[in-house]
Amino acid sequence: MEKPEEVITKFGAQPLTEELRAKVGHRFMYDIFFAHRDFDKALKEGFVIVSGRGPSRRMHIGHLALFSFVRFLQEKFNVRVFIPFSDDEKLLTRRGLSYEEVLKMDYENLLDILAIGFDLEKTEIMIDLINLKQEVYNLAVRAARLLTTSTVKAAYGFTDETNIGAMFYPAMQIAHILWPTVATGKRALVVIGADQDVFVKLARDVAEKLDLKKPAALLGSFLPGLTGEKMSSSKPETAIYTTDSYEEVKRKIWNAFTGGRETAALQRQFGGNPEVCVVEKWLRVLFGIDVRRRCRSGKILCGECKKLLLEKMWKMLEEHQKKREKVKPIAEKIIKRVPRS
């Protein structure tokens, strides 16, 4: 899709109402999420959350923020969370990536997710290449029966040169989304980027055919990267990674794209432009600090904002990195089941 809003204008998602936003009571409901599917029903009936992870070498602050929000929902609504890792998809779609590299990524990402502090009594982490559930595979087979090659080619942009594993993977993705509903009878709530809405729609179609409650979704558009580009696991300057050192965080924030004037004097006189400023957005969305008025009036300069962001960011990250160390025994217990082949 061209623009995120098109999930509403073209694809039938609903805009978030003030009522729904208030029921959650988290600033991401204003600053990240803007649309939903059946979230009202989910809140009314009770739900389970599905929040998947396509493992990458490093997770960044955007991923962390999303999972922290999921953790917030878990606590607020006292619900189960299912976190499937699509490491099989990674292996299937990234040429040149080795099996061992993917397993390493699983481990690194698992540390970050465990460090978030989910209630492990109510959280299930399933890594497709490590602890795939028989029930999930079976559900994928049942979903696959309902999806022709041509349907998947159209939805995912695949061709005859796509390998048969990637071609099948959408069925696994749908099984990830629908399994919690099969297991609990409750509606699944998918917390996801609006650009992934097409896959939510596919899962809803399959749910209907399998006579399951259609998954609900919260659809968001995530933080811009520090450089103004999209945050990426492979472009270090766009994002703060969860394992970055203080020096790295400092350098990246110092080089961030802002809405500042050429000189401090000009900015004091005419004010900055917070609308285009990444630092402003990060301060507000991640830390709830709103500098927009002070920026526009020239009362705060870019250096001060960056310093503030660095301070808040490092405080959070240092804490996260400590927790990341602490959860290693739990992660190793999960990962050691890894098969040789």
Place this chain on the structure above:
Amino acid sequence: MEKPEEVITKFGAQPLTEELRAKVGHRFMYDIFFAHRDFDKALKEGFVIVSGRGPSRRMHIGHLALFSFVRFLQEKFNVRVFIPFSDDEKLLTRRGLSYEEVLKMDYENLLDILAIGFDLEKTEIMIDLINLKQEVYNLAVRAARLLTTSTVKAAYGFTDETNIGAMFYPAMQIAHILWPTVATGKRALVVIGADQDVFVKLARDVAEKLDLKKPAALLGSFLPGLTGEKMSSSKPETAIYTTDSYEEVKRKIWNAFTGGRETAALQRQFGGNPEVCVVEKWLRVLFGIDVRRRCRSGKILCGECKKLLLEKMWKMLEEHQKKREKVKPIAEKIIKRVPRS
């Protein structure tokens, strides 16, 4: 392929030599199997056997004979046997078949296979929808990476209307064949109909790319059905099913296609035609009884051959059905793991 021999003349399989036949010392090496791939290497280096089952409502005497031969090989060469059930493929390729029906087929077929009397210390039965091994799924993912949609379309005759599960299944089939090699380091020996050779070839290609020993194969063409057609799980008169009653066996054998003359008098005078006779073939292949000379010379009539076949068949079947009852507790232990979804 048009004719079974084409696996040799066109597709590079080797004819079985007298030496290889003698090393096994079973009449199926003369009457069923006629070609192989690397069977000489397998015998030299040691091997593990893979003999899969695509579950059906009822197994017939041809299936039973094949698994009995595998059991013979297990004992003779003291080797491990891996029996994967492709119930997922069944579900994916048979429209209208329900999940519950497939699980019922698993159970029924499992009883027949357990009744064969495999050495369970050296035999592993894996039913894809019941006790899929993580390692096998992972190997399927690694195989799938190497197979484009167009390759699989060509080998299996699939189209864009094929569902994505069926499209992926060849990777699972290859994983079934290659997993024992990954697990043991030994070459896999696939005991299979010559019409399945194209899949063995695909598995050998993938093995080479994954740096695994290429699977060996014994390629056979199986018994003709009682009516002269191919034996089929869905055409009762073509085959003797493992659960048939004495009356059913009797009726089917009595109606079998023979090489007899119109009258007993003519047959006594001119002899019968054992070359086209199904009863003769069954007597010889299944029970080692050769009536060809007596038939040609008119010394034995069709009624006598049928009586002999019925006697031998029922003796074997009665025994099998008793064993089938006895193994129920083992089968139930395997099958009870069945997931709800």
